[in-house]
Amino acid sequence: MMRGLWKLTWIEIKIFLREPLGAFGTIGFPVLVFLLLGRVAGRRLAPPPLAASSFILVTLPVLASVLIAVSAVLSLVTIISIYREGGILKRLRATPLRPHTILTAHVIVKLILTAATLAVMVLAGKRYYPVDVHAPLFSFMLALLISTWSILSIGFLIASIVPTARFAQPIGAIILYPMIAVSGLFVRVDSLPPVLHAVARVLPLSYAVALLQGIWNGDAWSSHVGDVAALAVLFAVCTALATRVFRWE
Amino acid sequence: MRPVIQVSGVRKTYGKTVAVDEVSFEVNEGEIFGLIGPNGAGKTTTMECIEGLRTPDQGTISVLGLDPFRHVYKLQDRIGVQLQQAQLQKRIKVWEAVDLWASLYQKKAIDGEHLLEQLGLADKRGAWFMNLSGGQKQRLFIALALINDPEVVFLDELTTGLDPQSRRAIWDLVRGIRARGKTVFLTTHLMEEAERLCDRVAIIEHGRIIDIDRPEQLVDRHCPERTVILATDDPIAEDRFRAIPGVEAVILTDLRFTIRGRGDDLVTELIRCLSENRIRVTDFRTILPNLEDVFLKLTGHSIRE
Numbered sequence: 001m002m003r004g005l006w007k008l009t010w011i012e013i014k015i016f017l018r019e020p021l022g023a024f025g026t027i028g029f030p031v032l033v034f035l036l037l038g039r040v041a042g043r044r045l046a047p048p049p050l051a052a053s054s055f056i057l058v059t060l061p062v063l064a065s066v067l068i069a070v071s072a073v074l075s076l077v078t079i080i081s082i083y084r085e086g087g088i089l090k091r092l093r094a095t096p097l098r099p100h101t102i103l104t105a106h107v108i109v110k111l112i113l114t115a116a117t118l119a120v121m122v123l124a125g126k127r128y129y130p131v132d133v134h135a136p137l138f139s140f141m142l143a144l145l146i147s148t149w150s151i152l153s154i155g156f157l158i159a160s161i162v163p164t165a166r167f168a169q170p171i172g173a174i175i176l177y178p179m180i181a182v183s184g185l186f187v188r189v190d191s192l193p194p195v196l197h198a199v200a201r202v203l204p205l206s207y208a209v210a211l212l213q214g215i216w217n218g219d220a221w222s223s224h225v226g227d228v229a230a231l232a233v234l235f236a237v238c239t240a241l242a243t244r245v246f247r248w249e
Numbered sequence: 250m251r252p253v254i255q256v257s258g259v260r261k262t263y264g265k266t267v268a269v270d271e272v273s274f275e276v277n278e279g280e281i282f283g284l285i286g287p288n289g290a291g292k293t294t295t296m297e298c299i300e301g302l303r304t305p306d307q308g309t310i311s312v313l314g315l316d317p318f319r320h321v322y323k324l325q326d327r328i329g330v331q332l333q334q335a336q337l338q339k340r341i342k343v344w345e346a347v348d349l350w351a352s353l354y355q356k357k358a359i360d361g362e363h364l365l366e367q368l369g370l371a372d373k374r375g376a377w378f379m380n381l382s383g384g385q386k387q388r389l390f391i392a393l394a395l396i397n398d399p400e401v402v403f404l405d406e407l408t409t410g411l412d413p414q415s416r417r418a419i420w421d422l423v424r425g426i427r428a429r430g431k432t433v434f435l436t437t438h439l440m441e442e443a444e445r446l447c448d449r450v451a452i453i454e455h456g457r458i459i460d461i462d463r464p465e466q467l468v469d470r471h472c473p474e475r476t477v478i479l480a481t482d483d484p485i486a487e488d489r490f491r492a493i494p495g496v497e498a499v500i501l502t503d504l505r506f507t508i509r510g511r512g513d514d515l516v517t518e519l520i521r522c523l524s525e526n527r528i529r530v531t532d533f534r535t536i537l538p539n540l541e542d543v544f545l546k547l548t549g550h551s552i553r554e
Contacts, residue, residue: 004353011338011345018340018377086336094302094330095353096322 004097008105009112016109027117030071031124034064062212063185065140066205068117069148070180072110073155074172079106080159081168090249099248107152114148115141136218143215143224147208150231151176153238154204160246179205184213204234250277253401253432254299259308261294268294270456272308276401281423281433283447285440285540287552291456292436293333296405299434300330313400326355329399331390333406333436339379343370346378347392354397364392368422384415391422402426404435408442420446438552440540450540452547459547464540471546472538473511477519480505480532489526493518505532 017023083089092102118141158175162168182189182196183205192200200206211227221228254276261269269291276282284292297303299310301317301324310317315324337346347365351358365371368388373381381389387407394402404423408416423446426433437443443450444464451461460467482504490499490508495518498509508519516535523530544552 003355004349007349007352011341011349014345015338015340083338087332087334088336088338090302091332091335091337094300094325094332095350096325096355097353098322 005101009108012109030068031121065144069151070176072114073151076110076155077159077172078168081162081165085165139215143211150235153235156242157238160242179203183209185209253278255311257309259305261305272458274451278432280448281427283443283450284436285443285450286453290453327400329394329402331394331404337378340377344374350393350396358396359398368392384411401432444540454548467543468538471543475515476536477508478534479530481530483528486528493522
């Protein structure tokens with residue numbers, strides 16, 4: 001039963017925006033960095049040689065998207081552990097509210113903020129990036145939402161295990177940032193040393209990056225069924241594990 | 250009177266620690282029932298088992314005819330809960346919390362604005378939770394516990410950490426809940442609170458219930474001692490006092506007598522003795538034992554230790 005879901009989601013969004021740096025940190029800051037990078041790179045490299053233009057045209061948007069997704073996950077981990085430590089989760093639980101409704105509300109909040117950040121970025125980036133005309137924005141947004149949803153389930157698993165709120169952010173970062181390093185964003189997964197290559201194949205972020213890059217480049221969804229499936233499996237496994245080990249207090 | 254809460258043989262352990270053992274009691278409709286004991290005695294564990302937040306290892310619990318474990322959501326719909334040391338989101342506004350809670354229940358919620366007014370929070374409706382004082386937070390939690398017009402209200406250490414003035418105001422609120430026909434189940438380690446507020450109390454220590462009754466009955470049963478302090482300079486007084494039946498000790502310090510004995514008749518006998526012997530007194534006070542003394546008697550230590 002989803003009673004209270006929308007009200008809780010709406011209140012959580014408002015609360016998040018009331019945080020000092022809440023709106024700026026989530027939406028403003030990534031957009032700002034994105035624009036600055038684009039400006040610097042665009043000026044220096046104009047007319048862009050092929051390598052540089054591929055960086056600006058493909059890597060940067062995908063990199064920015066992945067970072068937004070990861071920061072959403074880290075923020076989810078932190079919020080859940082603060083809520084647990086403060087007894088907020090327990091107080092919410094002592095109502096007819098279903099546990100999964102509370103968790104779903106937080107996931108929706110993060111998805112909405114991720115989408116909002118991306119939308120602002122696309123609009124602001126129009127001035128500096130001539131590419132968005134060709135990029136399939138709607139498909140890309142969808143791919144990003146699927147990726148974020150899936151990575152959020154890792155966040156849940158982390159949130160279920162971290163002992164205190166103080167450790168939430170660092171532990172989340174330690175788990176997630178190495179995943180980005182070998183995700184294929186900086187070096188193609190194929191050209192990684194065999195060991196790292198194997199690691200990357202296991203880690204979920206490589207599938208997210210493959211999906212995002214592919215869709216950004218105009219691939220059809222049909223050529224990324226495997227990536228979507230991998231992300232779906234990740235979601236199912238992490239959610240199942242998290243619901244088993246989740247602590248409310 | 251119909252029992253609305255029935256607890257029978259409940260046991261709950263955390264690892265090797267036994268938090269609650271063989272706990273049994275009933276709470277009747279329309280009464281304020283208090284579970285009293287020191288911190289760590291098992292009060293909160295017992296209460297959270299009844300609320301459906303914890304599962305007992307053994308024993309059965311029935312609340313409004315429901316099993317709190319199997320019918321937890323059905324039960325939550327009909328009860329109101331205030332948890333010990335709970336928090337809300339730092340930046341949630343008072344009215345938002347009330348509005349959210351009102352939307353969670355199947356039954357139509359009562360008027361939140363009216364409730365805030367009754368609890369003296371109307372001028373704080375737009376304030377963030379983090380900016381409320383301790384007393385205001387507790388009143389908000391009471392509002393949230395009452396928003397669904399519950400049949401049973403659970404209050405866990407309601408006034409801990411509050412100043413005496415807020416404490417008295419909250420006691421009045423709790424009496425108001427009873428006046429509306431609700432049943433109140435509360436825990437406290439403040440004996441004064443239990444004595445002033447509760448119709449019946451259960452004394453719990455080390456996870457076991459030691460005795461259950463009305464506060465005054467507990468005092469009569471366990472602490473029949475009476476003490477009278479009086480001042481007189483009459484030289485015959487001391488011998489006369491010692492002759493009164495029931496008197497166990499007469500202590501004289503600076504023309505001030507402390508007379509100890511047992512039984513309700515002690516005071517009457519003493520007054521009769523004074524009047525028959527025309528003993529002139531300049532001060533007369535009786536000291537009656539209270540729940541604090543009952544606790545000391547039953548456990549061998551004060552509740553604050």
